[in-house]
Amino acid sequence: MICLGEYTAAATALTAIAGWMTPESVRTYVSINADPWDNNVQFNFEEPMGSLGIEFDVHKHARLFAEHLSSPMQCNDHPGINHAGIKFLAPIGDVTLYSGLSVNNSDTDSNDRFDGPLASIGVEYGNDLKIYAEHLASVKEFEDGRTSFGFKVFFK
Numbered sequence: 129m130i131c132l133g134e135y136t137a138a139a140t141a142l143t144a145i146a147g148w149m150t151p152e153s154v155r156t157y158v159s160i161n162a163d164p165w166d167n168n169v170q171f172n173f174e175e176p177m178g179s180l181g182i183e184f185d186v187h188k189h190a191r192l193f194a195e196h197l198s199s200p201m202q203c204n205d206h207p208g209i210n211h212a213g214i215k216f217l218a219p220i221g222d223v224t225l226y227s228g229l230s231v232n233n234s235d236t237d238s239n240d241r242f243d244g245p246l247a248s249i250g251v252e253y254g255n256d257l258k259i260y261a262e263h264l265a266s267v268k269e270f271e272d273g274r275t276s277f278g279f280k281v282f283f284k
Contacts, residue, residue, distance in 0.1 A: 139196065143180045147283025154284075156182045161262075161278025177276065183215075191215040191226070211246055224252050229267075242266045247273075256282050 140158060147156035162176035181195035193215060198208030213230025228248040243266050250262035258280045265273020 139180050143182070144283045146182065150284075152284060154182065154184045155282050156180075156284070157258075157280040157282045159260075159278050159280040161260075161276040163274050163276045165275070176278070179280075181280075185217070188219065189217050191217055191228075193228075193230075195230075209242075213246070215248070222253055226250050226252070244268050252280075256284070258282070 143156045143158060147154075150156070157180070159179045159181070160176055161179070166175050177197055179195050179197045181193060183191050183193040185191045191214065192212075194210075194212035196208055196210050209232060211230040211232035213228055215226045215228035218225040226249070228250075230246045230248070232242060232246060234242050245267050246264060247267045247270055248262055248264045250260055252258045252260040259278075260280065261275070261277045263270075263273050263275045265271070
């Protein structure tokens, strides 16, 4: 069963509109990703997960971002996980390695067990369609996070 409600439809439409209306340097995206091991303890979502996001590269080595994560496979994940922060980029040809720090509000988010700020490490390849792998977790318990693989479609 797929649970894509009115909030998801509206947020996806707004993400696309924001991407088309903002300057070229501000990019919005939707993504789908999965953790093939599904063995983390910080998330309580059914696989796969989706995300909506916005990012702005302030420098070739720094990206500001905000992202919403949730699962289209479950109906009780509102409002999902919402976090914002900075990613430090290391472009190597067509591939970009990154690490990041972000904050979320666990009191208002659902289906997570985060404690404190979040950290991420990842790799991405592509431009308007990116293939990526990322590990996202609480800084305090980084090894217990979620390692996922997926793709992002950009609206720029």
